[in-house]
Amino acid sequence: MAPLDAVVVGAGHNGLSAAITLARAGLRVQVIEAQDRVGGGLRSLELTRPGFIHDYGSAIHPLSVASPAFRQWPLHAFGLSWVQPPAPVAHPLDGGRSVTLERSLDATADGLGRDGPAYRRLMRPLLDDWEGLLGDILRPLPRVPGHPLTLARFGVRGLPPAEGLGRALFRTPEARALWAGLAAHSILPLSTPGTSAATLVLALLGHAVGWPFPRGGAQAIADALRGYLEHLGGEVVTGVRVRGPGDLPEARATLVDSSPRVLLDILGERAPAAYRRALEGFRYGPGIQKFDYALSGPVPWADGRVARAATVHLGGGADEIAASEAQAARRVSARPYVLCAQHTLFDPSRAPAGAHTFWAYAHVPSGSTADIRPQVEAQIERFAPGFQGRVLASRVTDAPMLEAFSPVFHGGDVNGGSGTLWGLLARPVLSATPYRTPVRGVYLCSSSTPPGGGIHGMAGYHAAYAALKDEFGLREEV
Protein backbone atom coordinates (compact mmCIF):
# COMPACT_ATOMS: atom_id res chain seq x y z
CA MET A 1 0.00 0.00 0.00
CA ALA A 2 1.27 3.48 -0.87
CA PRO A 3 1.62 5.72 2.22
CA LEU A 4 -1.22 8.16 2.93
CA ASP A 5 -0.81 11.77 1.79
CA ALA A 6 -3.55 13.10 4.05
CA VAL A 7 -5.80 11.97 6.86
CA VAL A 8 -9.10 13.67 7.70
CA VAL A 9 -10.52 13.29 11.22
CA GLY A 10 -14.34 13.38 11.09
CA ALA A 11 -16.77 12.63 8.26
CA GLY A 12 -19.19 15.54 8.53
CA HIS A 13 -19.85 17.35 5.24
CA ASN A 14 -16.76 19.46 5.85
CA GLY A 15 -14.46 16.49 6.47
CA LEU A 16 -15.83 14.69 3.41
CA SER A 17 -15.52 17.84 1.27
CA ALA A 18 -11.92 18.32 2.40
CA ALA A 19 -11.16 14.69 1.52
CA ILE A 20 -12.82 15.01 -1.92
CA THR A 21 -10.84 18.17 -2.68
CA LEU A 22 -7.59 16.41 -1.77
CA ALA A 23 -8.51 13.25 -3.70
CA ARG A 24 -9.41 15.34 -6.79
CA ALA A 25 -5.86 16.70 -6.62
CA GLY A 26 -4.59 13.12 -6.89
CA LEU A 27 -3.69 12.55 -3.22
CA ARG A 28 -4.20 9.36 -1.25
CA VAL A 29 -6.67 10.26 1.54
CA GLN A 30 -8.21 8.44 4.47
CA VAL A 31 -11.15 9.73 6.53
CA ILE A 32 -11.57 8.49 10.12
CA GLU A 33 -15.06 8.83 11.64
CA ALA A 34 -16.06 8.08 15.25
CA GLN A 35 -19.64 7.08 14.43
CA ASP A 36 -20.68 3.95 12.55
CA ARG A 37 -21.84 6.00 9.56
CA VAL A 38 -20.64 9.18 7.87
CA GLY A 39 -22.55 12.48 8.07
CA GLY A 40 -22.24 14.18 11.47
CA GLY A 41 -25.04 16.75 11.36
CA LEU A 42 -26.37 15.04 8.20
CA ARG A 43 -27.46 11.77 9.82
CA SER A 44 -31.03 10.52 9.26
CA LEU A 45 -32.35 8.03 11.81
CA GLU A 46 -35.52 6.24 12.93
CA LEU A 47 -35.67 8.35 16.07
CA THR A 48 -39.29 7.70 17.04
CA ARG A 49 -40.76 4.56 15.43
CA PRO A 50 -39.66 2.10 12.74
CA GLY A 51 -40.36 3.51 9.27
CA PHE A 52 -40.24 7.17 10.37
CA ILE A 53 -37.02 8.74 9.04
CA HIS A 54 -36.00 11.86 10.98
CA ASP A 55 -33.11 14.19 10.23
CA TYR A 56 -31.10 14.20 13.46
CA GLY A 57 -29.49 17.54 12.62
CA SER A 58 -29.70 19.50 9.41
CA ALA A 59 -33.08 19.41 7.63
CA ILE A 60 -33.26 22.08 4.90
CA HIS A 61 -30.47 22.71 2.43
CA PRO A 62 -30.44 25.91 0.38
CA LEU A 63 -26.72 26.30 1.10
CA SER A 64 -26.01 22.81 -0.25
CA VAL A 65 -27.57 23.44 -3.66
CA ALA A 66 -25.89 26.85 -3.86
CA SER A 67 -22.46 25.67 -2.64
CA PRO A 68 -19.71 26.44 -5.17
CA ALA A 69 -18.02 23.14 -4.15
CA PHE A 70 -21.05 20.84 -4.30
CA ARG A 71 -22.12 22.39 -7.62
CA GLN A 72 -18.88 21.20 -9.25
CA TRP A 73 -19.21 17.62 -8.03
CA PRO A 74 -21.42 14.91 -9.58
CA LEU A 75 -23.29 14.12 -6.34
CA HIS A 76 -26.48 13.19 -8.23
CA ALA A 77 -24.52 10.26 -9.70
CA PHE A 78 -24.13 8.97 -6.14
CA GLY A 79 -27.82 8.96 -5.25
CA LEU A 80 -28.54 12.58 -4.25
CA SER A 81 -31.81 14.05 -5.53
CA TRP A 82 -33.52 17.20 -4.31
CA VAL A 83 -37.14 17.76 -3.29
CA GLN A 84 -38.24 21.32 -3.98
CA PRO A 85 -41.40 22.42 -2.09
CA PRO A 86 -43.48 25.12 -3.87
CA ALA A 87 -42.57 27.81 -1.30
CA PRO A 88 -39.25 28.04 0.59
CA VAL A 89 -40.72 29.35 3.88
CA ALA A 90 -44.15 29.78 5.47
CA HIS A 91 -44.70 31.97 8.50
CA PRO A 92 -48.14 31.61 10.16
CA LEU A 93 -49.62 34.55 12.03
CA ASP A 94 -52.46 34.76 14.53
CA GLY A 95 -56.00 34.78 13.16
CA GLY A 96 -55.39 32.02 10.59
CA ARG A 97 -53.20 34.22 8.37
CA SER A 98 -49.70 33.59 7.03
CA VAL A 99 -46.97 35.12 4.91
CA THR A 100 -44.64 33.20 2.60
CA LEU A 101 -41.24 33.53 1.04
CA GLU A 102 -41.91 32.39 -2.53
CA ARG A 103 -39.44 31.08 -5.09
CA SER A 104 -40.24 34.08 -7.26
CA LEU A 105 -39.11 37.49 -6.01
CA ASP A 106 -42.12 39.14 -7.67
CA ALA A 107 -44.60 36.69 -6.13
CA THR A 108 -43.06 37.30 -2.68
CA ALA A 109 -43.22 41.07 -3.17
CA ASP A 110 -46.85 40.82 -4.36
CA GLY A 111 -47.70 38.92 -1.15
CA LEU A 112 -46.19 41.72 0.95
CA GLY A 113 -48.74 44.31 -0.22
CA ARG A 114 -47.50 47.87 0.24
CA ASP A 115 -44.09 46.57 1.37
CA GLY A 116 -43.65 44.76 -1.93
CA PRO A 117 -41.74 47.58 -3.71
CA ALA A 118 -39.28 47.97 -0.79
CA TYR A 119 -38.66 44.22 -0.74
CA ARG A 120 -38.13 44.16 -4.50
CA ARG A 121 -35.65 47.09 -4.33
CA LEU A 122 -33.74 45.36 -1.53
CA MET A 123 -33.43 41.96 -3.17
CA ARG A 124 -33.29 42.54 -6.94
CA PRO A 125 -29.66 43.78 -7.23
CA LEU A 126 -28.42 40.97 -4.98
CA LEU A 127 -30.42 38.33 -6.85
CA ASP A 128 -29.05 39.51 -10.19
CA ASP A 129 -25.51 38.61 -9.01
CA TRP A 130 -26.24 35.90 -6.42
CA GLU A 131 -23.55 33.45 -7.54
CA GLY A 132 -20.85 36.12 -7.42
CA LEU A 133 -21.99 37.27 -4.00
CA LEU A 134 -22.03 33.76 -2.53
CA GLY A 135 -18.57 33.09 -3.93
CA ASP A 136 -17.36 36.19 -2.08
CA ILE A 137 -18.97 35.41 1.27
CA LEU A 138 -18.59 31.62 1.53
CA ARG A 139 -14.87 31.95 2.25
CA PRO A 140 -12.55 33.61 4.77
CA LEU A 141 -12.80 37.39 5.01
CA PRO A 142 -11.30 39.80 4.21
CA ARG A 143 -10.21 38.86 0.70
CA VAL A 144 -10.12 40.82 -2.54
CA PRO A 145 -13.74 40.35 -3.67
CA GLY A 146 -14.55 38.98 -7.13
CA HIS A 147 -17.77 41.04 -7.25
CA PRO A 148 -16.98 44.22 -5.27
CA LEU A 149 -20.10 46.19 -6.23
CA THR A 150 -22.56 43.50 -5.16
CA LEU A 151 -20.50 42.80 -2.03
CA ALA A 152 -20.53 46.51 -1.13
CA ARG A 153 -24.30 46.68 -1.62
CA PHE A 154 -24.68 43.54 0.50
CA GLY A 155 -22.37 45.01 3.17
CA VAL A 156 -24.36 48.26 3.45
CA ARG A 157 -27.61 46.36 3.90
CA GLY A 158 -26.14 43.47 5.88
CA LEU A 159 -24.21 45.33 8.58
CA PRO A 160 -27.14 46.87 10.51
CA PRO A 161 -29.06 44.83 13.09
CA ALA A 162 -32.01 42.98 11.51
CA GLU A 163 -34.44 44.40 14.05
CA GLY A 164 -33.77 48.02 13.09
CA LEU A 165 -33.51 47.41 9.35
CA GLY A 166 -36.77 45.44 9.27
CA ARG A 167 -38.52 48.30 11.05
CA ALA A 168 -36.98 50.91 8.75
CA LEU A 169 -37.76 49.07 5.51
CA PHE A 170 -41.19 47.57 6.12
CA ARG A 171 -44.55 48.82 7.44
CA THR A 172 -46.80 45.74 7.36
CA PRO A 173 -46.82 43.12 10.15
CA GLU A 174 -46.50 40.41 7.47
CA ALA A 175 -43.25 41.74 5.95
CA ARG A 176 -41.76 42.50 9.37
CA ALA A 177 -42.62 39.01 10.64
CA LEU A 178 -41.16 37.29 7.57
CA TRP A 179 -37.94 39.32 7.94
CA ALA A 180 -37.66 38.59 11.69
CA GLY A 181 -38.32 34.86 11.18
CA LEU A 182 -35.43 34.69 8.71
CA ALA A 183 -33.18 36.80 10.94
CA ALA A 184 -33.73 34.50 13.92
CA HIS A 185 -31.76 31.73 12.12
CA SER A 186 -28.67 33.68 13.20
CA ILE A 187 -29.23 32.55 16.83
CA LEU A 188 -28.38 36.06 17.99
CA PRO A 189 -30.46 38.89 19.45
CA LEU A 190 -31.92 40.64 16.39
CA SER A 191 -30.41 43.87 17.71
CA THR A 192 -26.91 42.48 16.94
CA PRO A 193 -24.95 44.20 14.13
CA GLY A 194 -24.63 41.94 11.10
CA THR A 195 -27.86 39.98 11.63
CA SER A 196 -29.27 41.57 8.47
CA ALA A 197 -26.56 39.81 6.46
CA ALA A 198 -27.77 36.34 7.47
CA THR A 199 -31.35 37.44 6.76
CA LEU A 200 -30.48 38.66 3.28
CA VAL A 201 -28.57 35.49 2.41
CA LEU A 202 -31.48 33.27 3.45
CA ALA A 203 -34.05 35.29 1.49
CA LEU A 204 -31.73 35.45 -1.50
CA LEU A 205 -31.21 31.67 -1.50
CA GLY A 206 -34.98 31.20 -1.43
CA HIS A 207 -35.30 33.09 -4.72
CA ALA A 208 -32.09 31.80 -6.31
CA VAL A 209 -32.24 28.08 -5.54
CA GLY A 210 -35.22 27.49 -3.21
CA TRP A 211 -35.02 25.79 0.18
CA PRO A 212 -34.96 22.13 -0.89
CA PHE A 213 -34.02 18.95 0.95
CA PRO A 214 -32.71 15.54 -0.15
CA ARG A 215 -35.18 12.79 -1.00
CA GLY A 216 -35.12 10.11 1.70
CA GLY A 217 -33.25 12.14 4.35
CA ALA A 218 -30.30 14.48 4.85
CA GLN A 219 -28.12 11.36 5.09
CA ALA A 220 -28.33 11.20 1.27
CA ILE A 221 -25.96 14.21 1.03
CA ALA A 222 -23.37 12.53 3.25
CA ASP A 223 -23.73 9.19 1.46
CA ALA A 224 -23.28 10.90 -1.93
CA LEU A 225 -20.14 12.69 -0.69
CA ARG A 226 -18.77 9.37 0.59
CA GLY A 227 -19.67 7.64 -2.71
CA TYR A 228 -17.87 10.31 -4.73
CA LEU A 229 -14.85 10.23 -2.42
CA GLU A 230 -14.54 6.45 -2.76
CA HIS A 231 -14.96 6.74 -6.53
CA LEU A 232 -11.93 9.07 -6.46
CA GLY A 233 -9.95 6.44 -4.52
CA GLY A 234 -10.40 7.89 -1.00
CA GLU A 235 -10.92 5.59 1.98
CA VAL A 236 -13.37 5.92 4.87
CA VAL A 237 -12.93 4.18 8.22
CA THR A 238 -15.91 4.36 10.62
CA GLY A 239 -16.28 3.53 14.32
CA VAL A 240 -12.86 4.93 15.31
CA ARG A 241 -12.50 8.01 17.54
CA VAL A 242 -9.21 9.91 17.32
CA ARG A 243 -8.24 11.04 20.84
CA GLY A 244 -4.67 12.20 20.37
CA PRO A 245 -1.72 12.34 18.00
CA GLY A 246 -0.93 8.67 18.70
CA ASP A 247 -4.21 7.57 17.05
CA LEU A 248 -3.32 9.04 13.66
CA PRO A 249 -1.82 7.11 10.77
CA GLU A 250 1.30 8.64 9.21
CA ALA A 251 0.48 11.31 6.60
CA ARG A 252 1.87 14.65 5.44
CA ALA A 253 -1.34 16.52 6.20
CA THR A 254 -4.03 16.09 8.90
CA LEU A 255 -7.34 17.93 8.59
CA VAL A 256 -9.64 17.98 11.60
CA ASP A 257 -13.43 18.23 11.14
CA SER A 258 -14.17 18.71 14.82
CA SER A 259 -14.26 21.32 17.57
CA PRO A 260 -11.28 23.56 18.49
CA ARG A 261 -11.03 21.58 21.75
CA VAL A 262 -10.67 18.26 19.92
CA LEU A 263 -8.10 19.95 17.68
CA LEU A 264 -6.11 20.81 20.82
CA ASP A 265 -6.24 17.14 21.93
CA ILE A 266 -4.94 16.11 18.52
CA LEU A 267 -2.17 18.71 18.57
CA GLY A 268 -1.22 17.61 22.08
CA GLU A 269 2.00 19.13 23.41
CA ARG A 270 2.83 20.49 19.98
CA ALA A 271 0.28 23.35 20.40
CA PRO A 272 2.03 26.63 21.35
CA ALA A 273 0.66 28.17 24.56
CA ALA A 274 -0.80 31.28 22.85
CA TYR A 275 -2.70 29.20 20.29
CA ARG A 276 -3.94 26.88 23.03
CA ARG A 277 -5.23 29.86 25.04
CA ALA A 278 -6.97 31.31 21.97
CA LEU A 279 -8.74 28.04 21.20
CA GLU A 280 -9.68 27.47 24.84
CA GLY A 281 -11.35 30.90 24.78
CA PHE A 282 -13.20 30.24 21.48
CA ARG A 283 -16.73 31.69 21.75
CA TYR A 284 -19.76 29.52 21.05
CA GLY A 285 -23.33 30.65 20.55
CA PRO A 286 -26.39 29.49 22.51
CA GLY A 287 -27.66 25.93 22.13
CA ILE A 288 -30.84 24.44 20.78
CA GLN A 289 -33.36 21.87 21.97
CA LYS A 290 -34.71 19.65 19.22
CA PHE A 291 -38.04 17.79 18.87
CA ASP A 292 -38.89 14.98 16.47
CA TYR A 293 -42.45 13.78 16.04
CA ALA A 294 -44.12 10.83 14.35
CA LEU A 295 -47.62 11.99 13.37
CA SER A 296 -50.77 10.12 12.30
CA GLY A 297 -51.51 12.85 9.72
CA PRO A 298 -50.22 16.18 8.45
CA VAL A 299 -49.92 19.14 10.83
CA PRO A 300 -53.41 20.76 10.95
CA TRP A 301 -52.35 24.34 10.18
CA ALA A 302 -55.06 26.94 10.79
CA ASP A 303 -54.05 28.48 7.46
CA GLY A 304 -53.75 25.67 4.90
CA ARG A 305 -51.25 27.72 2.84
CA VAL A 306 -48.57 26.88 5.43
CA ALA A 307 -48.52 23.41 3.86
CA ARG A 308 -46.89 24.89 0.71
CA ALA A 309 -43.49 25.08 2.43
CA ALA A 310 -41.29 22.47 4.12
CA THR A 311 -39.81 25.15 6.41
CA VAL A 312 -42.11 26.91 8.85
CA HIS A 313 -41.18 29.76 11.19
CA LEU A 314 -43.31 29.90 14.35
CA GLY A 315 -43.15 32.88 16.66
CA GLY A 316 -45.85 35.32 15.61
CA GLY A 317 -44.97 38.93 14.85
CA ALA A 318 -41.57 40.60 14.57
CA ASP A 319 -41.63 42.14 18.07
CA GLU A 320 -42.45 38.81 19.66
CA ILE A 321 -39.64 37.04 17.79
CA ALA A 322 -37.18 39.81 18.66
CA ALA A 323 -38.16 39.56 22.35
CA SER A 324 -37.75 35.79 22.38
CA GLU A 325 -34.33 35.88 20.65
CA ALA A 326 -33.09 38.76 22.84
CA GLN A 327 -33.14 36.46 25.87
CA ALA A 328 -32.48 33.05 24.23
CA ALA A 329 -28.86 32.92 25.43
CA ARG A 330 -30.06 33.32 29.06
CA ARG A 331 -33.54 31.76 29.26
CA VAL A 332 -36.37 30.47 27.08
CA SER A 333 -39.32 32.78 26.62
CA ALA A 334 -42.88 31.64 27.23
CA ARG A 335 -43.44 32.06 23.48
CA PRO A 336 -40.18 30.94 21.83
CA TYR A 337 -39.30 31.21 18.16
CA VAL A 338 -39.60 27.65 16.81
CA LEU A 339 -38.00 26.57 13.54
CA CYS A 340 -39.90 23.65 11.96
CA ALA A 341 -39.63 21.31 8.98
CA GLN A 342 -42.37 19.14 7.48
CA HIS A 343 -40.62 16.92 4.93
CA THR A 344 -43.21 14.19 4.42
CA LEU A 345 -45.75 16.54 2.79
CA PHE A 346 -43.34 16.53 -0.18
CA ASP A 347 -41.36 13.31 0.39
CA PRO A 348 -43.63 10.43 1.49
CA SER A 349 -40.65 8.02 1.44
CA ARG A 350 -39.76 9.21 4.96
CA ALA A 351 -42.83 7.77 6.76
CA PRO A 352 -45.35 4.90 6.49
CA ALA A 353 -48.30 5.55 4.13
CA GLY A 354 -50.51 8.40 5.38
CA ALA A 355 -48.27 9.17 8.37
CA HIS A 356 -45.88 12.13 8.72
CA THR A 357 -42.78 13.36 10.49
CA PHE A 358 -42.28 16.80 12.03
CA TRP A 359 -38.91 18.37 12.98
CA ALA A 360 -38.63 21.40 15.27
CA TYR A 361 -36.16 23.23 17.45
CA ALA A 362 -35.95 26.30 19.66
CA HIS A 363 -32.95 28.22 20.97
CA VAL A 364 -31.83 27.64 24.57
CA PRO A 365 -28.88 28.76 26.73
CA SER A 366 -25.64 26.89 26.03
CA GLY A 367 -25.71 23.40 27.55
CA SER A 368 -29.30 23.78 28.83
CA THR A 369 -31.23 20.68 29.88
CA ALA A 370 -34.40 22.63 30.82
CA ASP A 371 -37.58 20.97 29.53
CA ILE A 372 -39.07 23.43 27.03
CA ARG A 373 -41.54 21.00 25.44
CA PRO A 374 -44.60 22.81 26.94
CA GLN A 375 -43.59 26.17 25.40
CA VAL A 376 -42.68 24.63 22.04
CA GLU A 377 -45.87 22.59 21.74
CA ALA A 378 -47.98 25.58 22.82
CA GLN A 379 -46.49 27.53 19.90
CA ILE A 380 -47.30 24.71 17.46
CA GLU A 381 -50.87 24.42 18.82
CA ARG A 382 -51.29 28.19 18.54
CA PHE A 383 -50.96 28.00 14.75
CA ALA A 384 -52.09 24.38 14.27
CA PRO A 385 -54.88 23.58 16.75
CA GLY A 386 -55.19 19.80 17.18
CA PHE A 387 -51.47 19.10 16.56
CA GLN A 388 -51.04 17.18 19.80
CA GLY A 389 -53.90 14.85 18.87
CA ARG A 390 -51.84 13.64 15.88
CA VAL A 391 -48.67 12.79 17.80
CA LEU A 392 -47.94 9.03 17.77
CA ALA A 393 -44.45 9.29 19.29
CA SER A 394 -41.82 11.95 19.93
CA ARG A 395 -38.21 12.35 20.91
CA VAL A 396 -36.41 15.27 22.56
CA THR A 397 -32.71 15.94 21.98
CA ASP A 398 -31.25 18.47 24.38
CA ALA A 399 -28.06 20.53 24.07
CA PRO A 400 -25.69 18.11 25.92
CA MET A 401 -27.02 15.22 23.79
CA LEU A 402 -26.13 17.16 20.63
CA GLU A 403 -22.62 17.79 21.90
CA ALA A 404 -22.24 14.09 22.76
CA PHE A 405 -23.34 13.30 19.18
CA SER A 406 -20.68 15.55 17.65
CA PRO A 407 -18.18 17.75 19.55
CA VAL A 408 -18.73 20.40 16.84
CA PHE A 409 -22.13 21.15 18.48
CA HIS A 410 -20.53 22.44 21.69
CA GLY A 411 -23.21 23.23 24.29
CA GLY A 412 -25.80 22.53 21.57
CA ASP A 413 -24.53 25.33 19.28
CA VAL A 414 -25.51 24.09 15.80
CA ASN A 415 -23.25 26.59 14.04
CA GLY A 416 -19.93 25.49 15.57
CA GLY A 417 -19.28 28.95 17.04
CA SER A 418 -20.89 32.33 17.60
CA GLY A 419 -22.31 34.02 14.50
CA THR A 420 -21.36 37.58 15.53
CA LEU A 421 -19.22 39.55 13.07
CA TRP A 422 -16.17 38.92 15.25
CA GLY A 423 -17.12 35.25 15.62
CA LEU A 424 -17.20 34.90 11.83
CA LEU A 425 -13.98 36.86 11.29
CA ALA A 426 -11.82 35.26 14.03
CA ARG A 427 -12.86 31.65 13.44
CA PRO A 428 -11.17 30.07 15.35
CA VAL A 429 -8.46 32.81 15.37
CA LEU A 430 -7.94 36.01 13.39
CA SER A 431 -5.83 34.95 10.41
CA ALA A 432 -5.80 35.23 6.62
CA THR A 433 -5.73 31.40 6.58
CA PRO A 434 -7.64 30.45 9.72
CA TYR A 435 -7.62 26.73 8.77
CA ARG A 436 -3.84 26.52 9.27
CA THR A 437 -2.59 25.75 12.81
CA PRO A 438 0.87 26.62 14.17
CA VAL A 439 1.77 22.91 13.87
CA ARG A 440 3.07 22.13 10.40
CA GLY A 441 0.70 19.90 8.43
CA VAL A 442 -2.32 20.16 10.77
CA TYR A 443 -5.49 22.04 9.74
CA LEU A 444 -8.95 22.67 11.21
CA CYS A 445 -11.74 22.20 8.62
CA SER A 446 -15.03 22.14 10.57
CA SER A 447 -17.78 24.75 10.85
CA SER A 448 -15.62 26.37 13.55
CA THR A 449 -13.74 27.86 10.56
CA PRO A 450 -15.09 30.18 7.81
CA PRO A 451 -17.68 30.36 6.45
CA GLY A 452 -19.23 28.74 9.55
CA GLY A 453 -22.37 26.65 10.03
CA GLY A 454 -24.71 25.21 7.43
CA ILE A 455 -24.24 22.37 4.95
CA HIS A 456 -22.08 23.69 2.11
CA GLY A 457 -18.74 21.90 2.43
CA MET A 458 -16.89 25.20 1.96
CA ALA A 459 -14.85 25.07 5.20
CA GLY A 460 -13.53 21.66 4.19
CA TYR A 461 -12.91 22.84 0.63
CA HIS A 462 -10.91 25.94 1.65
CA ALA A 463 -8.98 24.05 4.36
CA ALA A 464 -8.00 21.41 1.79
CA TYR A 465 -6.72 24.14 -0.55
CA ALA A 466 -4.65 25.61 2.27
CA ALA A 467 -3.10 22.16 2.82
CA LEU A 468 -2.60 21.60 -0.92
CA LYS A 469 -0.72 24.90 -1.22
CA ASP A 470 1.34 24.56 1.98
CA GLU A 471 2.21 20.90 1.92
CA PHE A 472 1.95 19.80 -1.71
CA GLY A 473 2.90 22.95 -3.63
CA LEU A 474 -0.34 23.09 -5.59
CA ARG A 475 -1.17 26.48 -7.09
CA GLU A 476 -4.25 25.96 -9.25
CA GLU A 477 -7.68 25.02 -7.92
CA VAL A 478 -8.88 21.69 -9.38
Ligand SMILES: Cc1cc2nc3c(=O)[nH]c(=O)nc-3n(C[C@H](O)[C@H](O)[C@H](O)COP(=O)(O)OP(=O)(O)OC[C@H]3O[C@@H](n4cnc5c(N)ncnc54)[C@H](O)[C@@H]3O)c2cc1C
Ligand atom coordinates in the same frame (compact mmCIF):
# COMPACT_ATOMS: atom_id res chain seq x y z
C1 LIG B 1 -30.48 20.11 15.09
C2 LIG B 1 -29.69 20.76 14.00
C3 LIG B 1 -30.35 21.37 12.94
C4 LIG B 1 -29.63 21.95 11.89
N1 LIG B 1 -30.32 22.43 10.80
C5 LIG B 1 -29.63 22.82 9.70
C6 LIG B 1 -30.32 23.07 8.49
O1 LIG B 1 -31.54 22.89 8.39
N2 LIG B 1 -29.58 23.48 7.42
C7 LIG B 1 -28.21 23.61 7.47
O2 LIG B 1 -27.58 23.97 6.45
N3 LIG B 1 -27.54 23.35 8.62
C8 LIG B 1 -28.21 22.94 9.72
N4 LIG B 1 -27.54 22.60 10.87
C9 LIG B 1 -26.10 22.89 10.96
C10 LIG B 1 -25.25 21.80 10.33
O3 LIG B 1 -25.71 20.53 10.65
C11 LIG B 1 -23.80 21.98 10.80
O4 LIG B 1 -23.36 23.28 10.43
C12 LIG B 1 -22.88 20.94 10.19
O5 LIG B 1 -23.29 19.63 10.50
C13 LIG B 1 -21.44 21.14 10.64
O6 LIG B 1 -20.65 20.29 9.85
P1 LIG B 1 -19.20 19.84 10.28
O7 LIG B 1 -18.69 18.94 9.19
O8 LIG B 1 -18.40 21.05 10.61
O9 LIG B 1 -19.42 19.02 11.65
P2 LIG B 1 -20.33 17.76 11.94
O10 LIG B 1 -21.47 17.68 11.03
O11 LIG B 1 -20.61 17.76 13.41
O12 LIG B 1 -19.37 16.53 11.61
C14 LIG B 1 -18.22 16.25 12.38
C15 LIG B 1 -17.98 14.75 12.30
O13 LIG B 1 -16.70 14.47 12.82
C16 LIG B 1 -16.78 13.38 13.71
N5 LIG B 1 -15.71 13.56 14.68
C17 LIG B 1 -15.52 14.64 15.48
N6 LIG B 1 -14.44 14.45 16.27
C18 LIG B 1 -13.93 13.24 15.95
C19 LIG B 1 -12.81 12.48 16.42
N7 LIG B 1 -12.03 12.95 17.39
N8 LIG B 1 -12.57 11.27 15.85
C20 LIG B 1 -13.35 10.79 14.86
N9 LIG B 1 -14.45 11.46 14.39
C21 LIG B 1 -14.72 12.67 14.93
C22 LIG B 1 -18.16 13.46 14.31
O14 LIG B 1 -18.60 12.19 14.78
C23 LIG B 1 -18.98 13.95 13.11
O15 LIG B 1 -19.45 12.87 12.33
C24 LIG B 1 -28.22 21.97 11.93
C25 LIG B 1 -27.55 21.37 12.99
C26 LIG B 1 -28.27 20.74 14.00
C27 LIG B 1 -27.54 20.03 15.12
